[in-house]
Amino acid sequence: DAGVTQSPTHLIKTRGQQVTLRCSPKSGHDTVSWYQQALGQGPQFIFQYYEEEERQRGNFPDRFSGHQFPNYSSELNVNALLLGDSALYLCASSPSQGAGETQYFGPGTRLLVL
Amino acid sequence: AQKITQTQPGMFVQEKEAVTLDCTYDTSDPSYGLFWYKQPSSGEMIFLIYQGSYDQQNATEGRYSLNFQKARKSANLVISASQLGDSAMYFCASRRGGRRALTFGSGTRLQVQP
Numbered sequence: 723d724a725g726v727t728q729s730p731t732h733l734i735k736t737r738g739q740q741v742t743l744r745c746s747p748k749s750g751h752d753t754v755s756w757y758q759q760a761l762g763q764g765p766q767f768i769f770q771y772y773e774e775e776e777r778q779r780g781n782f783p784d785r786f787s788g789h790q791f792p793n794y795s796s797e798l799n800v801n802a803l804l805l806g807d808s809a810l811y812l813c814a815s816s817p818s819q820g821a822g823e824t825q826y827f828g829p830g831t832r833l834l835v836l
Numbered sequence: 837a838q839k840i841t842q843t844q845p846g847m848f849v850q851e852k853e854a855v856t857l858d859c860t861y862d863t864s865d866p867s868y869g870l871f872w873y874k875q876p877s878s879g880e881m882i883f884l885i886y887q888g889s890y891d892q893q894n895a896t897e898g899r900y901s902l903n904f905q906k907a908r909k910s911a912n913l914v915i916s917a918s919q920l921g922d923s924a925m926y927f928c929a930s931r932r933g934g935r936r937a938l939t940f941g942s943g944t945r946l947q948v949q950p
Binding site for chain 1: 840882
């Protein structure tokens with residue numbers, strides 16, 4: 723049973739560029755959430771997608787956008803990158819019902835903005 | 837907004853001993869879920885255990901148990917018979933009923949000594 727997968731594992735960008743991160747959910751899961759984890763901190767919720775729509779959004783600017791595809795996979799896009807966007811980006815998938823809707827995380831994408 | 841407090845930045849424990857990691861939460865919602873995750877140095881968040889606010893019994897998963905004290909708003913993680921592989925960051929998280937985002941604490945770094 724494949725878990726949550728993310729690509730790429732590492733990424734280096736410069737300020738002002740745009741980046742796209744990808745996530746495939748765990749088998750049987752239809753909901754994908756994205757989190758940003760700065761060094762030394764706990765993850766911060768960016769947004770969640772269900773049925774190809776953004777269902778909830780955290781306190782992140784519009785530079786952060788996402789998409790969910792019919793196969794439940796998801797993308798996170800960040801425009802006009804800032805140095806402060808350097809972080810570990812975690813994708814989590816969950817079922818829409820049951821067991822507390824426990825979120826299972828992928829290995830993350832480490833983004834460095836220079 | 838929900839808030840999770842983990843007051844122990846770092847903990848040491850001897851191999852084969854038990855250890856308790858503290859977590860307090862602040863919510864006025866009657867329905868919520870509490871989670872513990874382990875994050876090794878590789879970065880992936882590994883789900884350990886879940887407790888629902890209406891669950892009568894404390895959750896247990898193998899060597900992990902959650903000491904849920906609702907009146908005190910605490911959800912401490914107990915790891916029995918610590919192993920060297922338990923050395924990692926541990927995050928407590930909560931999810932409000934009807935909402936989707938996980939709110940994380942700042943984490944506790946556990947180091948298991950031989």
